[in-house]
Amino acid sequence: MGHVTFFGVVTFVFRHSAGCTGNAISSPHRCILVPSFEIKGKNSMPKMYRTKLAAMVKNFPRYASANQPPNGEIRSYIESAGHTCELRDAGEFQSPADVVNLVSEHPKFEAALAIHLFKAGRLLMDIEIPFGVIFGGTDINEDVKVEQKRVVMEQVLLKARFAVAFTDKLKEEAELFLVSQSSKIYVQPQGIQTDVTEKFCWTEFLRSSGVRTEHVDELRVFLLVCGLRRVKDPLYLVEVFSKWHCENLLNVLVIIGPKIDPVLTAEVETVVKRTAGVFLAQERCQQELHAAMKRCFAVVNSSVSEGMSAAILEAMDLGVPVLARNIPGNAAVVQHEVTGLLYSSPQEFVRQSQRLLSDHELRERVVRNGKLYVEEHHGVKQERETYQRLVDTLH
Incomplete structure (x- = not known):
């Protein structure tokens, strides 16, 4: 299995765990999940593709952020498929070079997932491992209005394997303001699961x-x-x-x-x-x-x-x-x-x-x-x- 990392608002990076050999079908993945603000099943994947993932997130505790993806839950989805996932704060990194150093650690990361096309995605531009991105909201609603940021986000989207939008509207906005990459943008609303403590006064x-x-x-x-x-x-x-x-x-x-x-x-x-x-x-x-x-x-x-x-x-x-x-x-x-x-x-x-x-x-x-x-x-x-x-x- 491998390791995945998230960067930006949220980035996950997966990489092979220690002791994993090249074609070891049953080896576990390691994943990193990284938030960029200080502050949020069944195994359906072929075992041979499990990787270490690094993830960067913009907001750490999900409850503290009203519009960020469920960082902990995305991480659990990845790990339940056999990967190792590490969550990291994008604010820890000064430049893409810092992320290059991170994913080169042993055991090496094999993939990355970023939440927020600009804040997280820009940090992944120099890495050689594949990555995906999840739109955060302000990236498509606000950052695209700044030409310098828009150009960077276009480059990130072109290099990404896939992008996830929470709504059809967000996907439409991305297609309107950024280079057309419609085929790689998927719409997936946030999954919601609430949990109320009984020890609350x-x-x-x-x-x-x-x-x-x-x-x-x-x-x-x-x-x-x-x-x-x-x-x-x-x-x-x-x-x-x-x-x-x-x-x-x-x-x-x-x-x-x-x-x-x-x-x-x-x-x-x-x-x-x-x-x-x-x-x-x-x-x-x-x-x-x-x-x-x-x-x-x-x-x-x-x-x-x-x-x-x-x-x-x-x-x-x-x-x-x-x-x-x-x-x-x-x-x-x-x-x-x-x-x-x-x-x-x-x-x-x-x-x-x-x-x-x-x-x-x-x-x-x-x-x-x-x-x-x-x-x-x-x-x-x-x-x-x-x-x-x-x-x-x-x-």
Whole structure:
């Protein structure tokens, strides 16, 4: 078997494990998974093709990032097929030369997988082993607008064995802005699987976030799940929400996620301290995050750009209403008034929230349809089979 590595937002690299000989059919693979931000079955592959894979990821803990691929799950898919997988942070590498040195280690890596066409993919341009890429979202939605980045991404896509887009829309955008490589771009939605810990205290969670009230059960908690970075725009709703909170003290907004951008984090902390009704929670493990999501009134997304928000899909799976900013990535999974509610301004967010509070039939409908949508379109089984099949081409 071999080893695979991921680079960029997420890169996996596989390579043969120690003791493996050239044609040893049963030898295991080693895989590296690498995130570029600090912070997320059955064996269907021929044994002779198992490799060591290195993977680089942009965001490490999946729960902390609302739009990144399920790093841990992709890694498990690869390893369940017999490969060894190593996850690495792309931020560790200063240049493509550093990655060349990494994949040349003994035992050598045999393949790589990167998440994010620019941040991760650019690091793979000088390696001689085959690799694939997974679009992150901001690469296709934002980075393509910068000519220098677009040229680099075209070169990465040309060299890659395959590319994965979460939605048809993302694939269409890639084909529109980059050199046509339609035949190598596959569409695979994120597979969603939620896990709620039983050892979770809602009251303690709110208290530790700064919420002080004796009427915890009466609160309507809107939970904004996002890493603290500009593209997530965590302060987008703060001013208007605070005014709404002052009209009804039971409505509160809690922001939760990892502190990715130090400058923005400091700004958010300062604003939250002086803003009534808005709170900043410490990041939690995925099971605790899911427990908090399940207890909140609604999960909120305020991003400027998304590939596919895992937080939105997880909320749907947990039976929690979703209020998402009306951007292409969100509109691809949230059908307004069917699987969730979309808004285009802070003022519209408040209006849609008020509807959710007063219209119980609407709330029940979006919850029911959202859960059905995730069950029908975001199954883990199909995702696992897709990645195992694609990694099989990296030999």
